[in-house]
Amino acid sequence: MTTVALITLAVEDWYETVDFYHELLGLPLIHNDEQKSRARLQAGPDLVLEILSGGWGSEGPKGPKQNPVSLCLKVEDVARAAHELEACGACFLSEPDGGLVALMDPEGNRVYLYDTEELPIVPDGWEM
Numbered sequence: 001m002t003t004v005a006l007i008t009l010a011v012e013d014w015y016e017t018v019d020f021y022h023e024l025l026g027l028p029l030i031h032n033d034e035q036k037s038r039a040r041l042q043a044g045p046d047l048v049l050e051i052l053s054g055g056w057g058s059e060g061p062k063g064p065k066q067n068p069v070s071l072c073l074k075v076e077d078v079a080r081a082a083h084e085l086e087a088c089g090a091c092f093l094s095e096p097d098g099g100l101v102a103l104m105d106p107e108g109n110r111v112y113l114y115d116t117e118e119l120p121i122v123p124d125g126w127e128m
Contacts (some may be wrong), residue, residue, distance in 0.1 A: 006048045007069070009109065010055030016106045018051050024088055025073065025111075043073070058108030061093055063074075070110040070122055078115040 009019040014037040022029045027041035037053035038123060048072070058066065075081040078096045085103065093102040099116035114120040114126060 003046060005046060006050055007043070007071070008050040009069075009107075010054060011107045012053070012054055012055055012057035013106055014051065014053040015101055020050060021051065021106050024085065024090060043071075055107065057106065060108060060111055061104050062108040067109050070112060072114060072120055072122065075113045078113055079117075081113055089117040 008064060009017070018029075018032070018039045018041075021027045021041055022039075027043055029041050030048065031038075031040040033039070035087055039051045041049045041051070043049040078099055078101050082092065082096050082101045082103075091104045092108065095101065100112060100114045100120045103111050103113070105111055112120060112122060
């Protein structure tokens with residue numbers, strides 16, 4: 001059986017993006033090499049999110065043509081998580097609806113939070 005073990009996200013502002021995923025979203029930092037601008041965060045039991053420099057950021061949300069990957073993170077309670085993240089300054093692209101909410105990381109990448117038992121269906125074109 002083949003499984004996804006590592007997702008790499010190339011970013012323009014490495015420090016801000018690592019802080020977003022580690023400090024704001026709470027993904028545990030398992031490796032940090034500031035000299036090489038490379039960090040690894042635990043994104044699931046067998047999944048690592050690697051953030052490295054060399055990408056490009058956007059002030060607005062990137063669509064599928066600018067970044068064909070979106071991240072979906074499971075949380076215990078979407079409404080509560082959205083409220084807490086909003087208080088910390090997170091940029092939301094939608095209101096919590098049906099157990100799903102969309103927000104934007106500092107690079108303009110879409111991140112979805114969900115709390116349903118089933119994996120969410122990401123909206124076509126990532127529009128919400």
